[in-house]
Amino acid sequence: MNKGIRGSLGQTPISEMRDNGAKSFYKMARVLDCFTRSRKHLSISDIMSLTGLPRTTIHRIVASLREIEMIDQDNRRGDYRLGLKMFYYGSAVIANLDLNRHAHPHVLQLHQITGELVHLHMFDGSQMVCIEREEMGAERNTTLTTIEAAPIHTTSVGKAFLAFQEEDLINRIIDEEGLEKRTENTLSTIAELKADLTCILSRGYARDDEENEIGIRCVGAPIHDSRGRVFASISVSGPAERLPESRQDALAPAVIETANRITEALRA
Structure with missing residues (x-):
């Protein structure tokens, strides 16, 4: 038996x-x-x-x-x-995602269309980490790529990621990382941040209105993985005088479309 x-x-x-x-x-x-x-x-x-x-x-x-x-x-x-x-x-995970290879032509195209700085970021468990940055060199017509970290609550890439996450993850990040006030415009209370995340979820893109650095504004949109989860984001940024709210709204469709194209490339 x-x-x-x-x-x-x-x-x-x-x-x-x-x-x-x-x-x-x-x-x-x-x-x-x-x-x-x-x-x-x-x-x-x-x-x-x-x-x-x-x-x-x-x-x-x-x-x-x-x-x-x-x-x-x-x-x-x-x-x-x-x-x-x-x-x-962790390095193996990033390499297996092959995000750089799939995203690079779309990142470059967005930079060429807008003429502004473009950042591609991934969430590393606590922060958004930049894996590609496209801009025109000051003296040469070339692109530059750097790696840098960004506070998740002060940037459009961070908020574009955060708005599409479960409440538990949002609260964990806030508890662990805090809401450092980088500038006078930083959303440094939970109520302010969550209200902004609700707006981002509704319109599909995030703004950084000099919240991370005075004089710099950004527009960011989420990138989904093959299972539909938001794990990365892309943004266009530039001097505040060149990116008033009206231009941010005008650039948003191109940023969203680029994010969607990267999402589709990752699913192919």
Whole structure:
């Protein structure tokens, strides 16, 4: 009689082994989720407090994660931080998305159409990170590409991403990163930011009205992955005097169309 496919020597049923493996994986994920930009180093007690897991369980998980180099221990401080293997996996994810290759011709075309600076950003778990920037060189007719980070609540790329996320993720980012007031125009309260996100969700694009840097305005639109989730965004930015609200609204259809074309290229 077959009851859970238990062997003649009393081995654990396959279904039970599968369940135990899944539970162990979720516990590991809970430990890794404790590490953020603001929580770079954590002790065993810190991880216990954040996860609610017993000390013996935390010790076992941390030992396993150290063995596969996903967590490192600071020999001087005695606490833990994410290991370089996590960077390797993150780099592999970005490479597999192949966003640069699919997006580059569309980014370049948007720059040529508008004559303004164009940024392509991806969400890295806490912030928007620029993976391509197109502008005309000051002395040569060439494009420049740089990598830079942008606060998620102060820029059009950040807000274009944030507006299409679940409430839990929005709240987590606000809690972890805060709402730093970069300029007098920065939306630095939760009520202000969420009201703006509602408007962005309705019209399909975001504005940065000198919220990250005085003298600079931007228009951004979301990019979706193959499952329909917003994971990146693209923007056009320029001097405030050249991008009043009327021109931002005029540029928005081109920014949205570019974002949609990149989305379609990623799905192809």
